[in-house]
Amino acid sequence: MTTKPSFPADFLWGAATSAYQIEGSPLADGAGVSNWHRFAHRPGTIAHGDHGDTACDHYRRYEEDIQLMRELGLQAYRFSIAWHRIFPEGRGRLNPKGLDFYLRLADALNNAGIVPCATLHHWDWPAALDDQGGWAHRDSAQWFADYAHTLFRALDGRVKHWATLNEPWVIVHAGYIEGAHPPGVPAFAKAPHAAHNLLRGHALAVQAFRADGAGQIGLVVNLEPKFAASAKPEDQAALARSHAYMNRWFLDPVFLGGYPEEMADIFGADWPRFPEEDFKLIREPFDFLGINYYSRTVVRDEPANLPVRDARVRQRAEHTAMDWEVFPEGLKTCLTWVKQRYTTLPLYVTENGAAFADPPAVAGRVADPRRVAYLRDHLRAAHAALAEGVDLKGYFAWSLLDNFEWAHGYGKRFGLVRVDYPTGTRTPKDSARFYRRVIESRGAVL
Numbered sequence: 001m002t003t004k005p006s007f008p009a010d011f012l013w014g015a016a017t018s019a020y021q022i023e024g025s026p027l028a029d030g031a032g033v034s035n036w037h038r039f040a041h042r043p044g045t046i047a048h049g050d051h052g053d054t055a056c057d058h059y060r061r062y063e064e065d066i067q068l069m070r071e072l073g074l075q076a077y078r079f080s081i082a083w084h085r086i087f088p089e090g091r092g093r094l095n096p097k098g099l100d101f102y103l104r105l106a107d108a109l110n111n112a113g114i115v116p117c118a119t120l121h122h123w124d125w126p127a128a129l130d131d132q133g134g135w136a137h138r139d140s141a142q143w144f145a146d147y148a149h150t151l152f153r154a155l156d157g158r159v160k161h162w163a164t165l166n167e168p169w170v171i172v173h174a175g176y177i178e179g180a181h182p183p184g185v186p187a188f189a190k191a192p193h194a195a196h197n198l199l200r201g202h203a204l205a206v207q208a209f210r211a212d213g214a215g216q217i218g219l220v221v222n223l224e225p226k227f228a229a230s231a232k233p234e235d236q237a238a239l240a241r242s243h244a245y246m247n248r249w250f251l252d253p254v255f256l257g258g259y260p261e262e263m264a265d266i267f268g269a270d271w272p273r274f275p276e277e278d279f280k281l282i283r284e285p286f287d288f289l290g291i292n293y294y295s296r297t298v299v300r301d302e303p304a305n306l307p308v309r310d311a312r313v314r315q316r317a318e319h320t321a322m323d324w325e326v327f328p329e330g331l332k333t334c335l336t337w338v339k340q341r342y343t344t345l346p347l348y349v350t351e352n353g354a355a356f357a358d359p360p361a362v363a364g365r366v367a368d369p370r371r372v373a374y375l376r377d378h379l380r381a382a383h384a385a386l387a388e389g390v391d392l393k394g395y396f397a398w399s400l401l402d403n404f405e406w407a408h409g410y411g412k413r414f415g416l417v418r419v420d421y422p423t424g425t426r427t428p429k430d431s432a433r434f435y436r437r438v439i440e441s442r443g444a445v446l
């Protein structure tokens, strides 16, 4: 007889979104041009020519969406703040109307009994900062810390749960290695500097929070367990490079004080020597780690695939619409690996979810059995990690709403709630109803 999972009474159940993916109104109320607004309007960058000019129209429909959150039984909501609404040029002139949207959002969430969990930077920022060198510019760390400090003071008393960065690895890999995200031009030699300045900015923001903030502050990383396709030494070496590149590049410095040795192998002559005092700063302690988990990858050696010289070996298993393998045990693997290698800090699953080819709404229902199964199996894995002593404090489903899936546009639907474009009509999917029952039963229905 298997015992039914039971999550702690204070476990925080939420859903997550990000500003550019849902808000729309990119230039409203004095907002500046963002990197993603400019990039998405560059022909050929986004599937189907999609962009975030309307998205889910959340900037205008946030009260309706908060009512949806209440109907789903959410206890918390993870959202991001659009820097370009606050400082249209990136620094200097503050735009009060832009700040006001987040004051209204936080007040409405608190009034609804939903914990606001704000991410300061989820990839969108003023295009002006990219024009001044972006994250590769050493001053970007201070630009970020100054922006963060302004928000800590402005939202004091309204927001007590903060994350500095969402997935710095993606900002660097997609933005500076691939060029698939802004700045949009591959700049291999700049990537290590961008990564380093993101970490410096995170630490400076934490120091600003210690001075003028209240509550908890953390960092959100994407983790993806890596497995070798074979026991051959070359595949084992590819595994070590791939694992270091995606999973250790940022966590080793913040928790262990230095970069993985594989980084010098991957970047070769383009791997810089950083000042020792930077590593002391980057180790600034914070309060929790957010982990975004979606899938795992099986890798083999592939010398032609620069810079990591690895290749994915597609598995005979279920895959999502993103062609990501469904691998629930990988969530437990990530959680236990972080506890074993790095820290006993509180952990949150800050993103977990899947895109599937959902059917349209019929009579107010959207049947998404594969997403129900995905959530069920990953929540079981999360509970298994809890049972092994991981201090897991909460779980945020990605995403509350179908939304703008970056370079994929609107064709990939991750939401618990379907959004029909362009009307913006919201329809809770079966997975939303399932998630509500999970929250109500503290996991007993899993």
Ligand SMILES: OC[C@@H]1[C@@H](O)[C@H](O)[C@@H](O)c2nc(CNc3ccccc3)cn21
Pocket (backbone or CB within 6 Å): 018, 021, 166, 167, 170, 222, 292, 294, 351, 398, 405, 406, 414
């Ligand atoms: O792709 C789904 C979500 C995305 O919508 C979120 O904005 C972002 O935080 C997010 N991160 C991942 C996982 N990380 C990742 C790894 C490799 C390439 C792209 C994303 C998935 N997602």
